[in-house]
Amino acid sequence: MAHHPWPNLMGKTLLQIIPDLAAGGAERTTVEMAEAITNAGGRALVISQGGRLERQLANAGGELITMKVASKNPLRIRANAEAMAKLIATQSIDLVHARSRAPAWSAYRATQQTQTPFVTTYHGAYSGVSGPKRRYNSVMAKGDLVIANSDWTAAHIIGVHGTDPDTVVTIPRGVDFDLFDPARVAAERIDRLRQAWEIDPSDGRLTLLLPGRLTSWKGQHLAIDALAALSGEERVGLRLILAGDAQGRAKYVAELENSIITNGLGGVVSIVGHCSDMPAACALADIILAPSTRPEAFGRVAAEASAMAKPVIVADHGGQREIVIEGQTGTRADPGSAPSLTACIRTLVNLPQSARTAMGNAGQIHVRQRFSKKQLQTSTLAVYARLLNI
Numbered sequence: 001m002a003h004h005p006w007p008n009l010m011g012k013t014l015l016q017i018i019p020d021l022a023a024g025g026a027e028r029t030t031v032e033m034a035e036a037i038t039n040a041g042g043r044a045l046v047i048s049q050g051g052r053l054e055r056q057l058a059n060a061g062g063e064l065i066t067m068k069v070a071s072k073n074p075l076r077i078r079a080n081a082e083a084m085a086k087l088i089a090t091q092s093i094d095l096v097h098a099r100s101r102a103p104a105w106s107a108y109r110a111t112q113q114t115q116t117p118f119v120t121t122y123h124g125a126y127s128g129v130s131g132p133k134r135r136y137n138s139v140m141a142k143g144d145l146v147i148a149n150s151d152w153t154a155a156h157i158i159g160v161h162g163t164d165p166d167t168v169v170t171i172p173r174g175v176d177f178d179l180f181d182p183a184r185v186a187a188e189r190i191d192r193l194r195q196a197w198e199i200d201p202s203d204g205r206l207t208l209l210l211p212g213r214l215t216s217w218k219g220q221h222l223a224i225d226a227l228a229a230l231s232g233e234e235r236v237g238l239r240l241i242l243a244g245d246a247q248g249r250a251k252y253v254a255e256l257e258n259s260i261i262t263n264g265l266g267g268v269v270s271i272v273g274h275c276s277d278m279p280a281a282c283a284l285a286d287i288i289l290a291p292s293t294r295p296e297a298f299g300r301v302a303a304e305a306s307a308m309a310k311p312v313i314v315a316d317h318g319g320q321r322e323i324v325i326e327g328q329t330g331t332r333a334d335p336g337s338a339p340s341l342t343a344c345i346r347t348l349v350n351l352p353q354s355a356r357t358a359m360g361n362a363g364q365i366h367v368r369q370r371f372s373k374k375q376l377q378t379s380t381l382a383v384y385a386r387l388l389n390i
Helices: 025-039 052-058 076-089 101-114 133-143 149-162 186-194 220-228 232-237 250-262 278-283 300-307 318-322 338-350 353-370 372-386
Strands: 013-017 043-046 062-066 097-098 117-123 145-148 168-172 206-211 238-243 269-273 287-290 310-317 330-331
Touching: 013 025, 013 076, 013 101, 013 220, 025 052, 025 062, 025 372, 052 062, 052 101, 052 338, 076 101, 076 330, 097 101, 097 372, 117 133, 117 149, 117 300, 133 149, 145 149, 145 372, 149 168, 149 318, 186 278, 206 220, 206 278, 206 338, 220 238, 220 250, 220 269, 220 338, 250 269, 250 287, 278 300, 287 318, 287 338, 300 310, 300 338, 300 353
Parallel strands: 013 043, 013 097, 043 062, 097 117, 117 145, 145 168, 206 238, 206 287, 238 269, 287 310, 310 330
Antiparallel strands: none
């Protein structure tokens, strides 16, 4: 693929390590890099417990090696380190790239033992102020080169771990513009979701969408509180869809359902479960929310929403600040503040449709310039090339 300014990885074997292949941002990036490694002539191995994205990985040219790498058990971490060291030798692995803490400890030990270049991607703003927790997190800053997925994350790594700034490379996560492109989402896909979610497009209500797994820090409870503070007249024109996997958090889901009923939002807020067609979900929404109460290291929801030309409301901290331009592509609410989120919702809802469309279009231009999958792939391959001296 000569039209990419990509290094030639012919004859090179690169190993990525991630706990599982569910549908999160780190997992998608693993698949995207398997594709890039393959297209650059290399062999793309992935150690993982497998999951939803296995087929995509195979289609991208990646080879899955199944290993139980999600465990934090020190004995399991040590056993995995031995298994990885053997694999590095038998498969002639040239570089290892770890994307999560538990498997990164195994990978770190294996690469030290075999003198293999080691890259880490710091995907999250890992919480932890206690000594043991900080030490556990520190492995993500031990790569020969450390990739941060936003400027905010890079500052966090240098500040918390004292990492040499010269070894930290900021590579924003990419959006797949082949998927997140309004022109490529067929009307049937949108209709299918409308039916599944029982949305009547003729009722004239604006649809607010909050995508993200159902966990308290993603801010679903905050969005319910924010809607509850609107007047009855304002609510009549709105609906809020909470789309995401509960991942076994039955207690949290029950709390959300309770809050919906208590606040009299039965006809307004719906919890619809995991959505496997996010481009269509974005297409049917009028406004997309990402009011995370903890800082997002990057903010994939905001970037994908903008790619679909939709105005976004995010919490004003973490990596999301780099994605949403206040007043131009969306608006930013005070983190954790329901009144601030209410004000943001009211602002966007009261804009004329033409102004919301203009905001969405501005967002699309912004993310296409800054957050492309191709840019992520090219920049990450450059990190590999730097360590492989090619």
